[in-house]
Amino acid sequence: MSTILSAGTPAPDFSLHVTPDQKLSLKELRGRPVVLAFYPADWSPVCGDQMALYNEILSEFHKSGAELLGISVDGSWCHEAFAKDRRLHFPLLADFEPKGAVAKAYGAYRQEDGYCERALFVIDKNGVIAWSYISPVAVNPGADGILDALESLPK
Amino acid sequence: MSLRVPVTDQDHIQGNPNAKCTLVEYGDYECPHCGHAHPIVKRIQKHFGKKLRFVFRNFPLAQMHPHAESAAETAEFAGAHGKFWEMHDGLFENQQELGGSLYLKLAGQLKLSPEKWRTAMDSREFLPRVKDDFTGGVRSGVNGTPTFFINGKRHDASFEYEDLLAAIDSTIKS
Numbered sequence: 155m156s157t158i159l160s161a162g163t164p165a166p167d168f169s170l171h172v173t174p175d176q177k178l179s180l181k182e183l184r185g186r187p188v189v190l191a192f193y194p195a196d197w198s199p200v201c202g203d204q205m206a207l208y209n210e211i212l213s214e215f216h217k218s219g220a221e222l223l224g225i226s227v228d229g230s231w232c233h234e235a236f237a238k239d240r241r242l243h244f245p246l247l248a249d250f251e252p253k254g255a256v257a258k259a260y261g262a263y264r265q266e267d268g269y270c271e272r273a274l275f276v277i278d279k280n281g282v283i284a285w286s287y288i289s290p291v292a293v294n295p296g297a298d299g300i301l302d303a304l305e306s307l308p309k
Numbered sequence: 310m311s312l313r314v315p316v317t318d319q320d321h322i323q324g325n326p327n328a329k330c331t332l333v334e335y336g337d338y339e340c341p342h343c344g345h346a347h348p349i350v351k352r353i354q355k356h357f358g359k360k361l362r363f364v365f366r367n368f369p370l371a372q373m374h375p376h377a378e379s380a381a382e383t384a385e386f387a388g389a390h391g392k393f394w395e396m397h398d399g400l401f402e403n404q405q406e407l408g409g410s411l412y413l414k415l416a417g418q419l420k421l422s423p424e425k426w427r428t429a430m431d432s433r434e435f436l437p438r439v440k441d442d443f444t445g446g447v448r449s450g451v452n453g454t455p456t457f458f459i460n461g462k463r464h465d466a467s468f469e470y471e472d473l474l475a476a477i478d479s480t481i482k483s
Contacts (some may be wrong), residue, residue: 203453209372211447241372293465296452298310 158261158273158288165190165277166259166306170247171230178223178245181281187220187307189300192262192270194291196228196236196246204272204294209242211297218304220276223247227254227269262288276303312452321393324354324362331459332480333364335446338381338400339374339407340454345470349400349470358472360481365397367442368448368454376407378439383412385435386426392419 159165165188169179180188193204205224208215212219215222226237233246249256254270257263260272270293276283276285289295316322316331334350336343354363368384369377380400387396400407405451414428429435446456450463457464457473459480466472 202355206370206373207452210370210443214447236395243372294452296310296450297447298450305311 155288156261156271158286161283161285163283165281165283168256170249172245172247174230183221184281185279187218187279187304188273189215189220189222189286191224192257192273193226194269195226196232205242206240207297212243214301220304225249274300276300278307312458312461313449314445320364321388322362322364323394325359328360328362330361330477331460332361335366335368335451335456337369337374337377337454339377343455344401344404346455346468353473367439368423368446368451380407381439382435385438386429387419387421390421395419
């Protein structure tokens, strides 16, 4: 497994496509916590995959004022189709060109496979990583760690 | 990963209350994997008899499964009238037909009032209970459905009959 950025590290900024004609940068979200969830690919075949689970508990994230961002190397057209099919209510970022550059900056890229790790980052309102976690790629890390981390953020 | 919400008498519990082993399932009535697990759990219960108690909690993936929440509410409605497990079985055994007409048919077979069912559904009377189960599950590390806990510890391996049986067996013997 990769070595991901750890708590206390300033979160590397990025600007990525969130729709085919719109970009989102991390610094635009300064002032509130951000949950950044790297995942290998859209169209995972299982029920209750990671993104679907987060979609169900979005209101729990929002209670902490946090913004959830999914991120993978899939392109924005692919993300759009996936989000529509799964009725996802949060943005998916396309770490597509140069491929995996943001994942690499966070230490969450699997060079041998060409896709992201399952890696989670909770970034505080000042843009500093407050918590990070990497899960074996076949294991959905769930959301308990994220919720615990959000609750421990200073108010 | 362990169960953070302890089993209490507010839970739906089947089997010996003093059993040495407790199997908790977080499930979704519309999830095909849960449908697959349903008869496996029945066989497991039969195998272990008094050594096992079984608890079912709701984990409807409502964005993905449009009937999951209404099915869970219907099971809770039946539970409030002492017929939880009968409804639970009926829902899983007719998973392809989830929806109002199935709920009414099952309610009828269980001699539950269709008017009370409709009132409960319209007022979403049992939704808070379903949501509480869901949130508690998330906090315990439920990451999909079905998720099983054996004596409070998440069972990450397969839930095919032999695998679940072996895991419970080793818990009982330990």
